[in-house]
Amino acid sequence: MEETRRVAVVIHPIRPEAVTAAVEFIAGMRRHNIECVVEANRFDEVRAQLPDAYISPLTIDSDVELIVVFGGDGSMLRASEWALPRGIALLGVNLGHVGFLAELEASEIRELIEKVAGRDYTIEKRLTLGARVFDTDGTTLWTSFAVNEVSTEKGSRRKMADLMVSIDGRPLSRWACDGVLVASASGSTAYGFSVGGPVIWPNTEVFEVVPIAAHALFSQACVVAPTSQVELQLVGDLATDAVVCCDGRRGCDLRPGFSIVIERYPQDLRIARLSEQPFTTRLVKKFGLDIEGWRAPKHHLRA
Known part of the structure; x- marks a missing residue:
């Protein structure tokens, strides 16, 4: 019996x-007898352009x-809400500005089609974070995961947040900060x-703690172990x-006395990679870094 293969498609809203x-990609999947399920918010638009393709709503x-995401890193984060709990890998096609989570650009759809059809990709695992909010008596009020970051920020423009930061149960510093x-x-x-982190x-299986505009003598970013527990009160x-x-994307209001505990989430995010591209190369490319900087030979300007 022939295997039925399905790929999910998530599209920038x-x-x-x-x-x-996405339409070009789905048409390519059809040629390889691979079915596609499309995120509901753009399903009708895709169906209008591919009336004969076998597609259904996600x-x-x-x-x-596999989940193929057409958008920027924001779209990847949105897709992770569906992918992470199911352990399904994401493959990003960058249509945004930087796109560190994405694997290739929209101009490379033909390569994408052949690679996905041939399962010619590797899986890279990324550490994710889990956050829990507790009220003053220790009752859990809210939980969530985070692929990129957990941000705790002041609720009023006129006042700073006063946060005691503890690492692994021991106080580190108290920051009056944004x-x-x-x-x-x-x-x-x-x-x-x-x-400034x-x-x-x-x-690298670590995560970082970065104060935002802290009014304090010690206000440096700290890199902690993947087994560490960070508490903010x-x-x-x-x-x-x-x-x-x-x-x-997901938030919770905090009151004085509440605390937030952040630690490694049990499930890693799975990212599909089509080729071996060292992160150094990706970093230079995405930020347009001038590798030689001011030490590069300069041509004399003509008067």
Whole structure:
């Protein structure tokens, strides 16, 4: 009996070029007798362009071998909500600005079709984070996972958040700040990079704690072990409401006395890679780094 193969397709919710690229990919999958299930919010648009293709909407019961995402890193994070609990790998086609999680660009659809059809890809595992919010009596109020980061930020523009930071049950520092970011290696090139955190190679099993605009003598980013537990507690006379948010998508309001515990999530995110591209090469390419910098020979300018 011939194997039935299915691939899920997740499409950027707004960009029309994402639908165009997805339609080309789905048509290629049809030539290889591979079925596609399409995220519901753009299913009708794809069906209108491929009326004869065997496609169906992506549902909670869909049985797929791979999820192909047409968009930027934001679309990858959205798709991870479906993929992570099921242990299904994501393969990103970048239509955004930087796209560190994505594997290739939209112009490479033909290569993508052949690689997916031949299962010619490897799986890279990424550490993810889990967050739990507790009220003043220790009751668990909210839980979530995060692929990139768990951000705890002040709830009022007029006041700072007063956060006691503890690592593995021992106090590290109390920061009056705009917030504290706990980021995975994947998130180190996103929000973590933007607030001055170090760039961490994605195959490094660590995560980082980065204060945001802290009014403190010690306010350095800290890199901790994958077994570490980070606790943030709203304390002190400055205590005001705050908010915790995972990947900028799922959040919870915090009150004075509440605490947030962040540690490694039990499941890693699975990313499909089509080729061996060292992270150093990816970093230079994505940020357009001038490798030689000011030491490069300079041509004399003509008057």
